[in-house]
Structure formats: structure tokens, C-alpha cells
Amino acid sequence: MRARELGIRIGRLAPGALDAITDVRGVGVGHTTLIGGDGPLVVGEGPIRTGVTIIWAHDGDIWAEPVFAGCHRLNGNGELTGLEWIREAGLLGGPVAITNTHSVGTVRDAMVSHAVGHRRHGGGLWSLPVVGETWDGLLNDIDGQHVRPVHVDQAISAATGGPVAEGNVGGGTGMICHEFKGGIGTASRVVAEADGGWTVGVLVQANYGEREQLRIDGVPVGEAIPVSEVPSPHPPEETAADVAAGGAPGTAPAAGAGSIIVVVATDAPLIPHQCDRLAQRASLGLARMGSTANHSSGDLILAFATGNRGLSAADDPGAGHASTIDVRMVSDNRLTPLFKATAEATEAAIVNALLAARTMTGRDGVTAHALDHDRLLDVMARFGRGPRTATA
Numbered sequence: 001m002r003a004r005e006l007g008i009r010i011g012r013l014a015p016g017a018l019d020a021i022t023d024v025r026g027v028g029v030g031h032t033t034l035i036g037g038d039g040p041l042v043v044g045e046g047p048i049r050t051g052v053t054i055i056w057a058h059d060g061d062i063w064a065e066p067v068f069a070g071c072h073r074l075n076g077n078g079e080l081t082g083l084e085w086i087r088e089a090g091l092l093g094g095p096v097a098i099t100n101t102h103s104v105g106t107v108r109d110a111m112v113s114h115a116v117g118h119r120r121h122g123g124g125l126w127s128l129p130v131v132g133e134t135w136d137g138l139l140n141d142i143d144g145q146h147v148r149p150v151h152v153d154q155a156i157s158a159a160t161g162g163p164v165a166e167g168n169v170g171g172g173t174g175m176i177c178h179e180f181k182g183g184i185g186t187a188s189r190v191v192a193e194a195d196g197g198w199t200v201g202v203l204v205q206a207n208y209g210e211r212e213q214l215r216i217d218g219v220p221v222g223e224a225i226p227v228s229e230v231p232s233p234h235p236p237e238e239t240a241a242d243v244a245a246g247g248a249p250g251t252a253p254a255a256g257a258g259s260i261i262v263v264v265a266t267d268a269p270l271i272p273h274q275c276d277r278l279a280q281r282a283s284l285g286l287a288r289m290g291s292t293a294n295h296s297s298g299d300l301i302l303a304f305a306t307g308n309r310g311l312s313a314a315d316d317p318g319a320g321h322a323s324t325i326d327v328r329m330v331s332d333n334r335l336t337p338l339f340k341a342t343a344e345a346t347e348a349a350i351v352n353a354l355l356a357a358r359t360m361t362g363r364d365g366v367t368a369h370a371l372d373h374d375r376l377l378d379v380m381a382r383f384g385r386g387p388r389t390a391t392a
Contacts, residue, residue: 001373002166003187003351007387008380010217010351011344016188019348020164021201023188024265026058026306029203030159031170031184032151041141041363049140049362052107052147053170053184054155055096055203055263057304063119063127066093066311068327069304070275074283078259078298079104082130090272091311092304094129095156098171098205098261101135103147110152132261132300134207136174138233139362164203167356171261174362175207177353178214178222178290179232179255181360181368182206185353189341196330198268198307200341202282206353208297210256213290216351216376217385222290224379225371233368259298260286260350264342269307269328274335279303281339285346303342 003010004019016023031053037046057067069092071083081104086092094115099107111129119125136142155170164186166172172183188201211232214222234255262282270278279301286299293299308327330338354371361367380386 002355003348006355006373006377008217008351008385010348011189013189013191013341013344016190016199016201018163019188020186021055021188021203021263021265022161022164023199024201024267024306027201027265028056028059028159028161029164030054030155030157031165032155032158033169033173034146034151035173038361043141044144046141046144047363048144048146049174049360050100050103050136050142050146051170051173052097052099052103052151052155053172053205054159056159057092057265058306062094063115065309066091067304067306068270068272068275068308068311069302070272070279071303072276072279072283072301074286074299074301075293075297077296078133078300080130080132080261080300080302081108082128085128090275092130094127095159096263096302097129097131097152099131099133099147100140100142100171100174101133102142102145104131104133106145106147106149107131107152110149113149114153114156130302132205134175134205134259134261134298136207138176138366139360139368140174141363166352168358168360172205172353175205176233176258176368177206177350178209179211179227179234180230180354180371181357183353183357185349185351185356187345187348187352189345191337191341195334195337196268198266198338200338200345201265202342202345202349203263204346204349204353205261206350207258208260208299209258209289209291213292215288215290217380219380219383219385221376221379225375230369233366253296256294257296262301262346264301264303266305266338267307268305268330268338270305271327271329274329274332275303275305277335278338278342281342282346284343285350288343288347289350
């Protein structure tokens, strides 16, 4: 069940047909999910609760035909590789991958290998893959680095349009959000025809937030469902403080120390600086959910636009490419509807991640509980939100 299926409507704009990032034509998503073992942590053996998620910007050859892109750092205690070239050139020239913190290098190298094998251009090829991460070490044997190149290849091969699996899948397998089980979530919004009729799709890997800060459609859900009712997977604050002061290694950080990766896609004809501006507005969706972008969080956002196709990745001016190209752009003073769509879709994607996730027990018996749908609807009704309002 997703937010709209439960009668929870985030924002004012209508979603696309799938309410997913794949509502942007040509965008594809693929997951490889790794789950294995139970019981005490044995580094290198498990338990394993992790994976990798791949996003394709269009259904052409993304290695040879990049799209305009931009990015935003809300808080930088995290990693999203390849952003320097995006900031410099404003181009995304490959798929986007999301995984766990200690598997970024493996995934990045596997994506380079995929590019080399796909293009076969010899020594002239260069690749700066975009790989994001959040930390799943509370449930997963993260130091065991169980994501392998074959898993990246599987996710690349699985990437397709259509409905997107959410929750405990791909890179989101072992993630936690507002001290409930989190993971992958997606949503979309369509602006009015008078504003261009463009679609904005968002996919998140949600692994952030304290329980008491959680808001859904403005309702203080975290306060209404405290950790005294649904236990947190995080250790007590005093335990985390002891670890920070040099206590036992391997003990988990306190709640709120996690991160989120947000990928925004649109079919609007935007140029790089406008993609930057779109990425910034995803931060507003996070804020609506109750995020304050803690010091220890990595809140990193990438936005790309497919409304200009035919851009070339070639750097050699003698390679037969024209010295000038024509591009289109939405007028800057008409961007506000796209900003609203981005904020709404980001908020909805995080809600969908929470609703799709299922209770998971990981290493050392640590359990991340799902957000119970019926309990959520009861809370929403108390505040005049959701389908039970009329009878509450």
C-alpha cells in the first residue's frame, strides 16, 4: 500500500499514472536486493541486509548522450560521486547508482567497467559515475562489503520503466527512516497544462531522522507514535554517547544520524542552473517530513532534465560534432510550478518509502519496525487528515 492507496494525499498537484519517477518518459529503475543470515554479526559473513539501485535517465545511450543536470548539498556528511563534473559541465553522462556507504567504491568501479564494455571506445573513454550512499550498518554487515560487481550488473540489467519496487529493496534494503523501517520510495507530480504540463519524478533512499520529528501531511506522527509504543532500532542515547567518547566499537550511532539520497527527474526542458534550483527544492520536501539535516547526516540531491535530447558527450571538436547546438529552456519566471512539484514529490516519495517498508531484523537481533498503516490512519484522522476523518 502506498500513500494515495491509503487515502493520504500529499500536496495539491496530481501524480503521474504510476506516481513514480518512471512517469518521466524513458526513466528506468532496477534493484539488486541482498538478504542473508541471522544472528550475531560476523564481519564478512553477515547478516546481510543491503543492495544496490540503478536509475537510468533515458532509454537511449546515456553514455553517449548525456542530459542536463544539477545538484544540491543540504548537509554533506555523505557521498554522491561525480558531482564535480556535474557542477562544472552541467551534464549527467551515465546511470545513477545508490548503495550503502562502504560499497560506493565497488559500485563505482563496476559502473566504469560497464561503460567500458558497453561503449568499447578503447583508451579514449572516460567515465565519472554518479554513486550515492547511505549507512545501513545498524542492520547490515556493512564492513563485510557484500555488494559485488555482479550485483551492479544485475541491477543495470533489471532497470526498466513501469512500477518501481519500494521499501526493503535495492540500496534501501537495510535503511531506517525516522526510527521506523525505511528504504526506497518514489513519487511524481504533474504541473498544470497552463504551466507546461511537465512531470517531475523523485526517487529517494531514506535513512534519516528522529522519531519525534516525523511529520506526514503536517501531522506530528512521530509524537503520536513514540518509541515507547514502537521501539526504535537505535541504541539509547547514553549508549551512543559512550561510543562517541570511545566506547565499544561497532555500536550504532544515535537516532537522527542517518542520511538520504534524492534523485529528481523531469521531462521539462531545463538547463543546468535550473536543475540546480530544482534540486534545492527537494530540501523543502524533506523539511515537511520533519528533517533538520543534522550535523551527521548526508542529505545529497541530484536533479536531471530530459527535455533537451541530442546532447553529445564527445570532447573532440574534430569528431564531426557541430560547434553549436540549439537547446530549449523553461523561462526562469515560470519555474515555480516545477519547484512545487519537486517539494511535493519528495515528501510523497519518503512517505511511500515508509509505507512500503516491512519490519526487518538484522545483525545482532536489531529490529527496525514498519510504520503500521492502520495506526497511521488513526493518527491522521485525529488531525483531520486521511480517509478516516469523516468517521473519526
